[in-house]
Amino acid sequence: AQSVAQPEDQVNVAEGNPLTVKCTYSVSGNPYLFWYVQYPNRGLQFLLKYITGDNLVKGSYGFEAEFNKSQTSFHLKKPSALVSDSALYFCAVRDWDTDKLIFGTGTRLQVFP
Amino acid sequence: GAVVSQHPSRVICKSGTSVKIECRSLDFQATTMFWYRQFPKQSLMLMATSNEGSKATYEQGVEKDKFLINHASLTLSTLTVTSAHPEDSSFYICSAADRSLNQPQHFGDGTRLSIL
Numbered sequence: 221a222q223s224v225a226q227p228e229d230q231v232n233v234a235e236g237n238p239l240t241v242k243c244t245y246s247v248s249g250n251p252y253l254f255w256y257v258q259y260p261n262r263g264l265q266f267l268l269k270y271i272t273g274d275n276l277v278k279g280s281y282g283f284e285a286e287f288n289k290s291q292t293s294f295h296l297k298k299p300s301a302l303v304s305d306s307a308l309y310f311c312a313v314r315d316w317d318t319d320k321l322i323f324g325t326g327t328r329l330q331v332f333p
Numbered sequence: 334g335a336v337v338s339q340h341p342s343r344v345i346c347k348s349g350t351s352v353k354i355e356c357r358s359l360d361f362q363a364t365t366m367f368w369y370r371q372f373p374k375q376s377l378m379l380m381a382t383s384n385e386g387s388k389a390t391y392e393q394g395v396e397k398d399k400f401l402i403n404h405a406s407l408t409l410s411t412l413t414v415t416s417a418h419p420e421d422s423s424f425y426i427c428s429a430a431d432r433s434l435n436q437p438q439h440f441g442d443g444t445r446l447s448i449l
Contacts, residue, residue, distance in 0.1 A: 254437060263339065263426050263440035264377075310376065319365055319430065321438055323376045 222247045224294075224311045226324035233301045234332050241296040241327045243311030252314040253294045254321065255285055257307045264310065270294060281305070301331045335361050337429050339441025347449055348419060354412045354444045356427030363429035366410040367438060368402060371424040383410050417448045 224245045233239045245251050252271050256264035268279025275287045285296045296309060311324040336359040344352050356366060365384050369377040381397075383389040383404035391397045399421075401413040410429070414421050424445050428438040 256440070261424075261443065261445065263337075263442045264428075266437050266439060269437050318382065319432060320367070320379060320382065321428075325376045 222251075222313050222315055222322050224253075224313050224322060224324040226309075226311055226327045228327050229325075230328045230330060232330045232332065235303050236300050239298050239301040239305070239329065239331070241309050241311075241329060243294045243296065243324060245292050245294060245311075245313050247313055249316065251287075251294075252316065253285075253287065254312040254314065255279065255283070255294075255296050256310045256312060258310065258326075259307050267296070267309075301329075303331050303333050305329060306331045335429075335436065335439040337363075337427065337439045337441040339427050339444055341444060342442060343445045343447075345447045345449065346417065349416055350448075352414045352417055352446060354414075354425055354427070354446075356410045356412070356429065356441050358408045358429045358439075361429075361431050361434075361436070362407040363410070364407065364432045365430050366404055367428045367430075368400070368410075368412050369426045369428070371426060371443075377426060380412075414446065417446070419448045422446055422448045 254269045255267040258264050267283050268277050270277045270287045278284045283298050309327050312321040338357045340355045368380045371377050380395045381389045381391045383402050385404050385407050389402035404410040426443040428440040430436045430438045
């Protein structure tokens with residue numbers, strides 16, 4: 221069965237500092253990985269995805285994610301955090317057969333001014 | 334970019350009422366739509382998957398007679414919560430994708446359902 225894990229419930233970072241939100245995956249076959257962000261009382265917004273190719277994927281709002289096959293990780297990163305980045309972040313893996321997304325439990329990012 | 338519109342954004346109604354939630358893909362054809370439920374401070378729980386023109390596939394534990402899903406066109410899917418009760422109160426989110434284009438799922442803004 222495919223799954224993703226987000227080991228941190230919350231990440232706190234000061235504005236201007238780099239941020240990392242962690243995600244590890246467990247899949248059979250090639251992973252198809254996503255990051256989404258959710259603001260309060262809103263749906264999810266797509267940030268980026270990885271299927272194949274470069275291990276460093278660039279996405280929306282200055283976010284990027286690094287695919288690491290040996291560590292089965294897909295951590296979300298941003299060089300300089302903004303207060304407006306404060307939100308709930310979900311890592312997900314897509315099931316190739318059903319197109320279902322299997323979500324992690326989410327990580328709340330809090331960026332302090 | 335791909336836009337998914339979900340309506341209404343908030344519903345407050347009495348117990349026993351049936352509530353319909355609409356999910357529309359505005360600028361692409363959604364061959365597949367998904368309905369999720371999200372409890373406070375929790376992740377999304379997939380309720381069902383619907384493909385245009387066919388019956389929805391429900392996840393284990395989701396009552397199909399309680400949560401009626403219709404995907405009659407490539408741009409519209411509806412979720413009807415029948416005879417809603419307070420325990421049905423939740424945040425419901427739809428998503429849509431064009432499977433032929435191998436798109437990521439694009440999400441609506443969700444519907445906050447409160448049953449009194």
